[in-house]
Amino acid sequence: MQCDTICVHGGDKPELVTGAVTTPIFQTSTYVQDAPGKPRVYDYARAGNPTRTALEEALAAIEQGGKHAITFASGLAATQAIVQLLDSGDRVLVCEDVYGGTGRMFDKLFAKYGIEFIFVDMRNVSAVAELVNAKTRMFWIESPTNPLLHVIDIAALTALAKQHDILTVVDNTFASPLCQSPLQLGADLVLHSTTKYIGGHSDLVGGAVITADDHLAERLKFLQFAAGAVNAPIECYLLLRSLKTLAVRMQKHQHNAMMIAQALEQEQAFSAVVYPGLPSHPQHALASQQMVNGFSGIISLRLRGGKAATYKFMQNLKLIKLAESLGGVESLINHPETMTHASVPAARRKTLGITSDLVRLSVGIENHADLLADIRASL
Ligand SMILES: *Cc1c(COP(=O)(O)O)cnc(C)c1O
Numbered sequence: 377m378q379c380d381t382i383c384v385h386g387g388d389k390p391e392l393v394t395g396a397v398t399t400p401i402f403q404t405s406t407y408v409q410d411a412p413g414k415p416r417v418y419d420y421a422r423a424g425n426p427t428r429t430a431l432e433e434a435l436a437a438i439e440q441g442g443k444h445a446i447t448f449a450s451g452l453a454a455t456q457a458i459v460q461l462l463d464s465g466d467r468v469l470v471c472e473d474v475y476g477g478t479g480r481m482f483d484k485l486f487a488k489y490g491i492e493f494i495f496v497d498m499r500n501v502s503a504v505a506e507l508v509n510a511k512t513r514m515f516w517i518e519s520p521t522n523p524l525l526h527v528i529d530i531a532a533l534t535a536l537a538k539q540h541d542i543l544t545v546v547d548n549t550f551a552s553p554l555c556q557s558p559l560q561l562g563a564d565l566v567l568h569s570t571t572k573y574i575g576g577h578s579d580l581v582g583g584a585v586i587t588a589d590d591h592l593a594e595r596l597k598f599l600q601f602a603a604g605a606v607n608a609p610i611e612c613y614l615l616l617r618s619l620k621t622l623a624v625r626m627q628k629h630q631h632n633a634m635m636i637a638q639a640l641e642q643e644q645a646f647s648a649v650v651y652p653g654l655p656s657h658p659q660h661a662l663a664s665q666q667m668v669n670g671f672s673g674i675i676s677l678r679l680r681g682g683k684a685a686t687y688k689f690m691q692n693l694k695l696i697k698l699a700e701s702l703g704g705v706e707s708l709i710n711h712p713e714t715m716t717h718a719s720v721p722a723a724r725r726k727t728l729g730i731t732s733d734l735v736r737l738s739v740g741i742e743n744h745a746d747l748l749a750d751i752r753a754s755l
Pocket of ligand 1: 450451452453475477478518522547549550569570571572581582583
């Protein structure tokens, strides 16, 4: 089946007792057992819940090449579970402009357990190869990256990883399962902050890991159960409901983003308009190859006139709201230096180019002409 059909029907099973077409919210913490130690299906809600099972089946079907999905209370809870697959002494190579919260978790929470995290520009595959040693166990990849929208060659890195028995993780949050399929490109684990495009309505926080590997899935399932960072049944339900419109939402997000990126390239006020779908993007060819169903809905912009002009621009916008996060139906603008990437050490921010003139626009599903009018009025 095609992905728009899977979005509507993934995890679908009419409910056994009533025939309800949608999966109910099983708001329970525990389940009756027929005899001691003989549960019917589920025994306790941290270990399992039918609403969560339906969500996990749907996510495993939508992320192409996936077989198992394991969901968590947030994207970072999913990240934490993946890091807990590692041992003290292991080395992880991380793309240098990784999501701020991911870098913070690596540096501030896990480095003290003797796991070594090395940040590297993963656009340069030979720079990555040079850092591989006998202790290297994992590559942590994001593409497109946040907030600079660099495109990383996932297939080249998974090929390198396989030569050295290294696990590859791709944080696919920015592309969504519809635009890019890292498992098909050789990745072992795909991570989503379901808070973003998958949730899509800015009303919940969640995370998921998807894999085709039975053994990794079993270990992650154990971490989900034993560490306990699970989504509540209501959130599983909302995510299932959101998945049904993911394909149509993504089409509109990326159509709007393309129209707006093309229009803003003509505006003198911006010194840079970065969108992987524009031929002016330095890795447009790679993006076209890798993001087979479109370029998603995030645009990064640099304003002429420095910090004062940039702040004024963001505060003048009326329809587009100044807020963290992305991937919702409503358009949001974010200032990475002071908001999403404030936790990135200042020196690393400077080398990366996360400066005061940079803004990140998450294009929603409104009419693109209204969004452009808001941007032009603000300029
Ligand atoms: C938001 C985000 C995360 C973290 O997810 P939470 O749901 O906020 O914990 C991880 N990676 C990327 C790319 C994100 O945008």
